[in-house]
Amino acid sequence: MKRRDFIQKTAASSALLGLTGVSLSSFSTVTTKKITILHTNDVHSHIDPFPVDHPRNPNMGGAARRAAIIENIRKEEKNVILLDAGDIFQGTPYFNYYGGELEFKLMSMMQYDVATMGNHDFDNGIDGFYAQLPHAKFDFVSANYDFKNTILNDIVKPYKIIIKDGIKIGIFGLGVELEGLVDKRLYKETVYNNPVEVAQDMSRILKENKKCDVVICLSHLGFKYKNEPDKPSDIVIAQKTKNIDLIIGGHTHTFLDKPVIEKNIEGKDVLINQVGCFGINLGRIDLYLSDDKVYQNTSRNIIV
């Protein structure tokens, strides 16, 4: 796996050059790899496409179409990671009738890797969520919800590390404050911790202790709160942390035409993306990584 990509992406050009003159040691140390991150958020049980005569989203979305698009990308790219930023549940009768079973089963068929929990994922209670977990062949992460005194203890973990083509990718989850948004009877003893502090800790652990090459924050905090600029949001997380490369967001149903770049606490660029809601769009982020020493300490080239 590692080999083929290495050759196709880098060796095809630079290795040929290397053989025709440039010193062998220099080309041998330089490897470029590509990781493709696909993501959805706030799908809200939208399994069928919108009707052709729908006033806002005619003939858009649909799980089977999403699956076809993902399948095509997987044929072209070796290193695909598929993420969901929460609110998988609630919005169509599929959820009312089957409690999220079909949503989880279809996401498993599409080979989702990791998801985080949105507020609506508590809509059938923490027990209702737990009951559907056998249908999910992917993991849930949430670092700021403390599930210690709930049925989800040790099931929903703070983060997950995925190794693709030798690249270590750390993904941690953040969830929105539940009080006032979700009935206490539904979230029970789930404790909400300050996402900013948790994000600072998580990014340090993943970057420094776990030596991740890429750190992704999978967030259901919301993109930005205009009237409450200090309320934890993806923008706030980006600004107040370091070592996060990418924030995949949800909750505010924000349709970003393209990812947004925000400066972190060290002045480095963080990419934030969110793709609206209801499975109308799929986000795609391609990361190119190199182990060439010349790139250390240089700012990255972000094309959005």
Place this chain on the structure above:
Amino acid sequence: MVNLKKKILSFGFFVILLTLNLTISCKSKPYYQTIKIEGKKIAITNEKGENEAVSNYVKPYNEKINNDLNSVLAYCEVTQDKSNGKWQTNIGNLLAQVTFEMGNPIFNKRENKNIDVCLLNHGGIRAIIPKGNVTTRTAFEVMPFENSLIVVGLTGKEIKDLAEFVIKEKRPHPLYGITIFINKENNEIKKIAINNSPVVEDKIYYVATSDYLANGGDNMSFFKDSKIKYDLDYKLRNILIDYFKKVDTIPNIETERIIPE
């Protein structure tokens, strides 16, 4: 063809490269730096077709739901619409009355008390009930949320807060069991009647509402602080579905609950 050739070619290089890699790997552990990021939004359309495994999997679920949702439960003679009145609407009147009618027998049986008033929120009505056949789908469209019926005990004093809130908001929130008389010039409340009697300040009145509002949703703070709350474990949508099953024709209720005079 081309692809295949490329792969074979590349494999040749791989052998050399791997050898080199092995010799240097012990020197320094590779550290990967993101050097370029590309991002884009892909619209989900039918351009790339459908994944058959997924569409086949969904099919039986879809058929079951559609059969169920499309079953005709009742008939509606006049379109029920939340945008057709200043102080009350026919759909608001219907929902409040139905919530009372279906909820009260349960409350009475469980607590040996009766519901006096019903207040729901205008914003919670999510669709019209068009003239014609009424189906289970209609109930899902009108009430997509999983809200359930809560009975909140309010003092006569708190009932006045409730009335003031409704008048101040100037929204036709669904009401039943209460009549608010206001000055038509300045909207000042003149009189509040429950069960045709004036409201008594220290008496407890039982108000049916949704759990969302009972917890202070939509700024209905008068509900939030009450210590008297009964959860009837009955979803508002199921109330509507059960009512549709019970009746043949949906009534068009034009009773005035807020009376300017």
